[in-house]
Amino acid sequence: MSGQWTTADIPDQRGRVAVVTGANTGLGYETAKALAERGASVVLAVRDVEKGERAAAGMTGDVTVQALDLTSLDSVRTAAAALRSRLGRLDLLINNAGVMYTPKQTTRDGFETQFGTNHLGHFALTGLLLDLMLPVPGSRVVTVSSTGHRIRAAIHFDDLHWERSYSRVAAYGQSKLANLMFTYELQRRLAAHGTTVAVAAHPGVSNTELIRNAPAALRLPVTWLAPLITQTPAMGALPTLRAATDPAVLGGQYYGPGGRNEVKGHPRLVTSSPQSYQAAVQQRLWAVSEDLTGVRFPLPESEQGPFPAADEARVLPVRRDA
Numbered sequence: 001m002s003g004q005w006t007t008a009d010i011p012d013q014r015g016r017v018a019v020v021t022g023a024n025t026g027l028g029y030e031t032a033k034a035l036a037e038r039g040a041s042v043v044l045a046v047r048d049v050e051k052g053e054r055a056a057a058g059m060t061g062d063v064t065v066q067a068l069d070l071t072s073l074d075s076v077r078t079a080a081a082a083l084r085s086r087l088g089r090l091d092l093l094i095n096n097a098g099v100m101y102t103p104k105q106t107t108r109d110g111f112e113t114q115f116g117t118n119h120l121g122h123f124a125l126t127g128l129l130l131d132l133m134l135p136v137p138g139s140r141v142v143t144v145s146s147t148g149h150r151i152r153a154a155i156h157f158d159d160l161h162w163e164r165s166y167s168r169v170a171a172y173g174q175s176k177l178a179n180l181m182f183t184y185e186l187q188r189r190l191a192a193h194g195t196t197v198a199v200a201a202h203p204g205v206s207n208t209e210l211i212r213n214a215p216a217a218l219r220l221p222v223t224w225l226a227p228l229i230t231q232t233p234a235m236g237a238l239p240t241l242r243a244a245t246d247p248a249v250l251g252g253q254y255y256g257p258g259g260r261n262e263v264k265g266h267p268r269l270v271t272s273s274p275q276s277y278q279a280a281v282q283q284r285l286w287a288v289s290e291d292l293t294g295v296r297f298p299l300p301e302s303e304q305g306p307f308p309a310a311d312e313a314r315v316l317p318v319r320r321d322a
Helices: 026-037 049-057 073-086 113-132 168-190 209-213 216-229 238-245 279-293
Strands: 017-021 041-046 063-067 092-095 140-144 197-201 254-257 267-270
Touching: 017 026, 017 113, 026 041, 026 092, 026 238, 041 049, 041 073, 049 063, 063 073, 073 113, 092 113, 092 238, 113 140, 113 168, 113 279, 140 168, 140 238, 168 197, 168 279, 197 238, 238 254, 238 267
Parallel strands: 017 041, 017 092, 041 063, 092 140, 140 197, 197 254
Antiparallel strands: 254 267
């Protein structure tokens, strides 16, 4: 491997199957494109199928499209059922899709949009697909977080959906912190199984469509200074690609750009905020996420006994009162 990790370092992916959410544009597009070029069979899981088909047409290799709207648990379940029927195995699930700094809105299930899309939608999708991965040695769940997990971020268990007041920046921080806590708790539960691992990544500051909802005070400087303070989506996708394919990656690790303040640069192992490693909060978030989505993973409680057979994830009635 070269001193600076690039797509040239991606091992041969022939025979591997990958699902990438939000893969019709930006980071997801570059991630899916690179995996397909290295031989993986890639499914673009996207909200807009027409845009997904156009994206697939711009890639080489075995690339197909699956409708997935992470703002709807019904859509997540429908997509998971379709993927289960068409895929015999799943090597890579890349939870990439996300929204950033949206105005105050709720998903179809009544969740705050950033928390519902970035965390709860991916939590449910992972739980419903995980038994396709557990029998596959070397399979990985890669969830894309952000440096935003450090900015005004906390898990507001007393008001997860920002019903009393709303800060788009703090709500985004909560969702990205939740991505990391989900990854670390999932890895804790996977550890005894020995096949599938959970890893996280972040793209630094990449020039993508996500910035469109940012407050003007932030959006305008980023737009003006983009060549200096951002990197291309192709570079921003490298931490995700390394987390997904580097044979040296271990479960529970976090990858980001190697430049100053993790803003730009080639990917390396990084660390997240101290609060992201708080196991008790991770476990509480997991329990609340199960209640909110109605999805239980085909895994035991963390820090308990041997793993059961990898049967289908159980779907429970959805609750919003957690």
